[in-house]
Amino acid sequence: MPLAEGEFKLTYSANGVHPGAAFTFGTVRSGYYLLDDFEVKDTDVTSGDAPLPREDGVRHGQDYTTGAVITFEVGVDTVDDGDTLLERHGANLDAVSVMKQAWDAKAVRDRMATPAVLSTTQGGRARRWYGRPRQCAKAASKLTRQGYTPVVATFATAHTGSFDDVEQSVRVDMAPPPHRGIKGPLKEPLSMVGEGTVRVPGEITVRGNRPAWPVITITGPISQPVCELVGKWKFGLNLTLAAGEKVTVDPRPWARTVLRGSGSVAGLITRGSPLLEDLLIPTGRQDFVLRGTDATATAFMTVAWRDAYAYL
Incomplete structure (x- = not known):
């Protein structure tokens, strides 16, 4: 209720x-x-404030x-x-x-x-x-x-x-969606088949007034998977997932885990990936892309998040 x-x-x-x-x-x-x-x-x-040596004043540091x-x-x-x-x-x-x-x-x-x-x-x-x-x-x-x-x-x-309180999510596939085509025989006027999409696959809109924490689940088969937030960051893992195998990246402060099944694979995060504490989605329209090696083009990832607010 x-x-x-x-x-x-x-x-x-x-x-x-x-x-x-x-x-x-x-x-x-x-x-x-x-x-x-x-x-x-x-x-x-x-x-993280520190007094200035031999003079009045203070140098502000990082605050938490x-x-x-x-x-x-x-x-x-x-x-x-x-x-x-x-x-x-x-x-x-x-x-x-x-x-x-x-x-x-x-x-x-x-x-x-x-x-x-x-x-x-x-x-x-x-x-x-x-x-x-x-x-x-x-x-x-x-x-x-x-x-x-x-x-x-x-x-x-x-x-x-x-x-x-409501979690949102988007599924991002390795393979692009089917394209619309031309229906034959060609007659005037030409007609298109297939439904148009209301958004680009991987496109999301983050509301609220603070960046949101994503929970990223990548499902194989895929090698060297990379979750990219276009224009912001790329988070990669140096591993191979079999068909149906999953790895979940949860950067939320009370979790901070990278799990394949119940085992941690945090040691396989690739160099150049952001720290988990920096794995945030800014507010507004954003695009996610899944990269990696997948001969079957059946791998996908799910990105879930909750809009964040400074108060309520």
């Missing part, structure tokens, strides 16, 4: 005996409504941020879930426990480089963050026995800004 305006959803997968979560909150219908507007606070910048912290003040409301004080109290304790279990996130805390996803709809826009739930503390309240408890919870993101 799609999120209603103002709702949030915390999701992550199960891991062994530790359960996953799909916890919805933020509105009255969820039973966990916000008491105040949520706060998105970027963490302090780690600056370490993500944002999102804070929620949530009212856990079960006032209507029982006819007696005891029933309302019990229902409220259960509801608070459900939230704290989702926020505990043991399933992702046990795994390196594995984020949870926090999705929301704000102003009709579906957005998401990647990170991990952190604090989830019940505030002191005399109303818990009446069926109401305020809770303060935080979510630490692995990045600044947010991403579109």
Whole structure:
């Protein structure tokens, strides 16, 4: 079910005996409504500033941020879930426990480089963050026995800004698409067969107001594959993929992997390729091309991305 305006959803997968979560909150219908507007606070910048020797002033260096912290003040409301004080109290304790279990996130805390996803709809826009739930503390309240408890919870993101909740993708083939031709016998007026394309294969439009991270999957048979973002960068791999074999390049900050199956082939990135941290797609119209050696012309790649925003 799609999120209603103002709702949030915390999701992550199960891991062994530790359960996953799909916890919805933020509105009255969820039973966990916000008491105040949520706060998105970027963490302090780690600056590379250095004082100038023997004089006043400073030389600015490279600066870095370490993500944002999102804070929620949530009212856990079960006032209507029982006819007696005891029933309302019990229902409220259960509801608070459900939230704290989702926020505990043991399933992702046990795994390196594995984020949870926090999705929301704000102003009709579906957005998401990647990170991990952190604090989830019940505030002191005399109303818990009446069926109401305020809770303060935080979510630490692995990045600044947010991403579109809808992932987009394009398939780029080694072989060009069939060309339109002339239908015989030739008569006046001449007619063309075949449907015209609305875009060039490999053409995409990145919206948002920040560069986007692509997830690139190349499917063989192909040798020395190269993914080229025309006019921007070329990313190559010194390997050969058999028919149906795949390699996935994921430069997103919480992943930073180059995998063939479950094994890393990051050591086979060709010289001259950009660092994974620089593998970004600028906003606007862009073109992707797959290059390499493929006698069958059946190799292809898929480029998937989410539009990125400085806020929402």
